[in-house]
Amino acid sequence: MATHNATIERKDNNAILKLALGETQLDIVLTEDKPNDVKTVFNKLLEELKSGEFDFNLTDEKEDLYFHICKEYITQLNAELKSTYKELQDNGLLKTE
Structure with a gap:
């Protein structure tokens, strides 16, 4: 299983x-x-998941409120990626090389 990086970018009030x-x-x-933007991200993650299981590791230098929110997120x-990958596998929906 591949592990990808997740980071938090803070600038101005964003x-x-x-x-x-x-x-x-x-x-x-x-x-x-912006729920539609979040849906778009999840759709892209789902497409990528069809090619192989992966997860994310959060790296950040600050332990502020955003860090704790993102850590839980x-x-x-x-957990959702793992569960969804298993469902894709069980239903024969994974991409084969």
């Missing part, structure tokens, strides 16, 4: 959770309520 998938970077803006995301 905080963004950045999920790195190789060359691709997916952003979830934590300071805005990543924990939940990793």
Whole structure:
């Protein structure tokens, strides 16, 4: 299983959770309520999951509120990715080389 990096970018009044998938970077803006943007990120994660199981590891230098929120978010995301991968596998929906 591959492990990808997750980081938090803070600037001005914004905080963004950045999920790195190789060359691709997916952003979830934590300071805005844009559910469609979050759905788009999850759809991309689902597509990537069809090619192989992976999870995320959060690295950050600050232990502020955003860190603790993102840490819990990543924990939940990793559990969902694992569960979804198993469902894809059980239903024969994984991409074969």
